[in-house]
Amino acid sequence: MKRIFTAALAMGMVLSLGASALAAGSYSGSITVNGTAVDTASLPAAPAGATYVPLRTVAEADYGFADWYPEEGRSFFSLDANSIYVDCATGAIEVNDQTVSGMNAVFVQGVTYVPVGLFDRLEGYTATVNGADIAIATPNGEALTKLARQIIDTVGMGASIKQDAAGMESFYGIPADCFEEAIGFFPMMISADTVVIGKVAPGKMDAAKEALEAQRAATQQSFEQYLPGPLEVAKNGQVVTSGDYIMLILSSDNDTAIDLFQAGVQG
Structure with missing residues (x-):
């Protein structure tokens, strides 16, 4: 059963990483999942310095879901056969029980952004970047x-x-x-x-x-x-x-x- 992130929890996640994680404006560029455009209109701007993707938005566009475990301070994302945990204090990412090195999530106004390269580490997933446009292919395609x-x-x-x-x-x-x-x-x-x-x-x-x-x-x-x-x-x-x-x-x-x-x- 899905549990929705509440505003209070989302704000707590943002504050735990400091104000530097915030970005003004709205998400620029486009995201497609198996050729279908993802609605990014309500998303905040992605962090600067790398190409970031809103993980929950992509998961839900691919028949997956997100959850939140307050007692562990971690969020969970299901993408097909892949299980992803994100530490809400440090941004550390764990994929299929393995910690991902050299890559961290960033929280912007309660949205979990991950580097686009994470998708190349998921079984059955690829991501192609063309300027501000990101095309993600998954097993569900x-x-x-x-x-x-x-x-x-x-x-x-x-x-x-x-x-x-x-x-x-x-x-x-x-x-x-x-x-x-x-x-x-x-x-x-x-x-x-x-x-x-x-x-x-x-x-x-x-x-x-x-x-x-x-x-x-x-x-x-x-x-x-x-x-x-x-x-x-x-x-x-x-x-x-x-x-x-x-x-x-x-x-x-x-x-x-x-x-x-x-x-x-x-x-």
Whole structure:
């Protein structure tokens, strides 16, 4: 669950780093995440001396989130599979349990700015700077991931646990060798909502269908003595194909999801 930074906490962070961290005016230049412009209109000007990026703004534009742990004096940012902690007293940055050397965050009016080079240290992320314009590419910009997220957003699904092919094999027993590429989004415990989209490896279509139907059946079984709503979603789940592509969909509106899938893999 997201917890929003309060004005008092934000001010405390700014004061802890001193008035030199403040900058007048508003953010200049532009930021795009996977080709989509990020709204920077309400942001304060970035610190001088380096190219800085508002970390929370980018995280939320990339399906991530920010949190604040007052007892630790640290803020937390989730960007896909990357976990970032920022010390609100020193600006020290920790990425995936490793302290980042030679790089610190700066706080401006409660906004956490980080050097743009941090994104090159995140798994699956790159950042390109062209004058005042910054283009950030992330794993969520990959075609199948974008399609899956479009389905999730349009249908209103509660699928939030992202797995690649290797992760789906490890956690759900879906063989990775069934696919040339694949992505899946799975539910928390109180939901059955699931979407898996993959490009099937040559000669593996029957195996892929069997594996995804087994996942649907396993989800159904997990709710048979539990919540009736998710049980119905799992019962009505479908495995559908289009050319070399396959999808498992468990949602409240499979017809819309299937239409989006078919249009997406044919485009």
